[in-house]
Structure formats: structure tokens, C-alpha cells
Amino acid sequence: MRRPDWCAYRPDLAEAVLGLDEPALDRLTGDPALCRRWLARWLPDIDALARLVTLPPLPRRDLPPLDPRLSRAIPGRKCEQIKAFAAHVPPSRTPVLDWCAGKGHLGRLLAHIDRRPVRSLEIDAALSESAARLATRAGVDQTEIRADALSEFAHTQVAGCAVVALHACGDLHRSLVRRARQAGAHSYHIAPCCYHVGTAGSYWPLAVHAPLTLDTDALRLATTETVTAPPQDRNRLARDQTWKLGFVALRDALEGEAVRRFRPVPARWLSGDFSSFCRALAGREGVHLPTSVDWAYWLTVGERRRDEVRRLELVRHAFRRPLELWLVMDLAVALEEAGFGVRVGSFCDRAHTPRNLMLQAQR
Numbered sequence: 001m002r003r004p005d006w007c008a009y010r011p012d013l014a015e016a017v018l019g020l021d022e023p024a025l026d027r028l029t030g031d032p033a034l035c036r037r038w039l040a041r042w043l044p045d046i047d048a049l050a051r052l053v054t055l056p057p058l059p060r061r062d063l064p065p066l067d068p069r070l071s072r073a074i075p076g077r078k079c080e081q082i083k084a085f086a087a088h089v090p091p092s093r094t095p096v097l098d099w100c101a102g103k104g105h106l107g108r109l110l111a112h113i114d115r116r117p118v119r120s121l122e123i124d125a126a127l128s129e130s131a132a133r134l135a136t137r138a139g140v141d142q143t144e145i146r147a148d149a150l151s152e153f154a155h156t157q158v159a160g161c162a163v164v165a166l167h168a169c170g171d172l173h174r175s176l177v178r179r180a181r182q183a184g185a186h187s188y189h190i191a192p193c194c195y196h197v198g199t200a201g202s203y204w205p206l207a208v209h210a211p212l213t214l215d216t217d218a219l220r221l222a223t224t225e226t227v228t229a230p231p232q233d234r235n236r237l238a239r240d241q242t243w244k245l246g247f248v249a250l251r252d253a254l255e256g257e258a259v260r261r262f263r264p265v266p267a268r269w270l271s272g273d274f275s276s277f278c279r280a281l282a283g284r285e286g287v288h289l290p291t292s293v294d295w296a297y298w299l300t301v302g303e304r305r306r307d308e309v310r311r312l313e314l315v316r317h318a319f320r321r322p323l324e325l326w327l328v329m330d331l332a333v334a335l336e337e338a339g340f341g342v343r344v345g346s347f348c349d350r351a352h353t354p355r356n357l358m359l360q361a362q363r
Helices: 012-017 023-030 032-039 045-053 076-087 105-114 125-138 154-157 171-178 216-219 231-255 272-287 293-319 322-336
Strands: 096-099 117-124 144-148 162-169 188-193 343-348 357-362
Touching: 012 293, 023 032, 023 154, 023 293, 032 045, 032 293, 045 322, 076 105, 076 162, 096 105, 096 171, 105 117, 105 125, 105 144, 105 162, 117 357, 125 144, 154 216, 162 171, 171 188, 171 322, 188 322, 231 272, 272 293, 322 343, 322 357
Parallel strands: 096 117, 096 162, 117 144, 162 188
Antiparallel strands: 188 357, 343 357
């Protein structure tokens, strides 16, 4: 299996990570701070990164007890995220615009606790209709706006509003920042997510003097944590990775090892067994399979390769939070350049979501 380039010039570190047993690997994977401390033996500069990603707490308020009518339709962990986010939005009579609102849970909570009007912008008709029904049931002043968040019309809705955006992906949150100078918003509260979405292969900083450009693979690194995923989702992801690595090993054995992009796989291909998955992929990729294939062997190879990848990724993942914070700080500087005062910090514990960074921007 092709290994990262750093293995060649840091064989001591490669030997250490590949030598980890499963309990140690699980501990380091589940605790980024512990992982950074462990890696500092080989990468002493990582201590400086650990200090840089430690942020002061953001100002927050105590919320009143949540009305059961508001929380009934919200899954437990999502409910905790929304309550934590709302606690970092100061009370005001300023109208709220809930950006990429989904079923409108965040806006509905703010409309209830602050008795202020909320408009929830969402492109999906079914989600928007659900938001309208839930708002009526809760008796709050919440209006649904069906619109694409990247459209000109959507950005005409920003003026005079306190804009809240909880996990609007990629360009859906970046579009707010790009237009902040002329949009006329009262304030922004943004928790970014999925930084790679909408980048078309590369990321160009929003801040004028930011020197770093990143490709999509680097952006994906910032959001690879699955700490909040249910066990069945983590198990399914592990199986999917094993199958993909098993296919890659088989393809390399037939065609020679080479760097090739692995395009997304349709979900239906992952609903069968390993052999049908490989046959479907081989058809798409133009790989000629022999008449007889020892599928059990190549599945075992995939499992072995996944074990190795999990260990080698510990080094890469140690830079996940610093990269994410750099991306958030790029947004913060761009908002400052647009005339806003900005604070950055976390709004909830990572147990609720690893995407727990928030920008608070006030003109």
C-alpha cells in the first residue's frame, strides 16, 4: 500500500503509529488533545499548535426552560446544539434571519425566548413546510422563505437582520461573509460546517491578505471527525472504507499501483455484498476482472489496509483542528474587513458536535 510521504523521512514516527494496539488507537482517536501530547514526542512543534487552538469562551446567556412544544420534534443531540447556539445570540428586538434553516428549529427557539420575529430561509420544500407546521404549533412569529441561499434574492433578505447560520455548509456560509460589506445585516452568528462544499477543487481565502490556498482534500480534513455519529453509522463507515480499500488493492494488483482519485460511490452499491460492490466499481472504472476472484482474500486485504490507514491518519488528524480554526479565522478577518467587530470561540462541547466553532460579528 502506498504510504504518506512523511513515512519515508520520519520512519520512527511511522513505526510508532503502526505499532499501536487497538485500545491505544481508540484512546488517541477519541481524544485530540491526548493525541497531540502523544505525537509531541516526535513533533515538538505540535505543542504550539495546541496552544493556538485554545480559544476563550464566548459571551452567553442563560436560557429559560425549553417548552416541550419546541423540543418534541428535535433529536436529542441536535437539540443540545441548538440550545447552546441560541445561548450565544444576545437578546434583542432585531428581526432574525435563520439562514439554511432546515425545519426552523433554531429560529423557532429564538422567536419563542425573545418574542421577536424570525424569517427562516430554506430551499427544500418539505423542510420548509415542516418548519411552518412546527411554528404554528408553537405559536411563534416565524415566516418561511423558500429560496436558494446562493441566490441574489436570498441576500436581499439579510438587510437589518440578526443573521444566524448553524452548520450552513461551505459556500452557503461563505456567501454571507463575501457579501457582508454591502448586505446591511445587523449582526452575524455563524457556526461553519463542511468547508469543502462549493470550492470546485480549491479554496481561495476571503480575507484580502491571507496567503494560504488549499485543495478540497485538505478542506475535507477539517471535518473528518465522527465523534457524534451513532455507533451504527461509525460501523457502516468502517465497512465502507474497508470495501473501498479492498477494491483499490485488487485494482492495483491487476493494473499496477498508481495515484487515482476515488470518485463518490452511489449508496445503492454499498447495500449489497463486497463482490457486487467491486463488480459495480470495476464496470465504472473500466477495470477488467478475471473470471475467478478470491473475494474473501481481497476483503481481508481491505481490512488490513484500513487498520494501517487508521493509524497513519493519527498524524494527519492532529492538524485537523488547527486547519479548521484557520478557515474560521479567514472568515473572521473578512468580516472585520467588511466593518464588523468579530469574536471567535466555541459554542458547545465537542461531544455535541465537533463543528462547535462560532463567529459573532456586530457592525
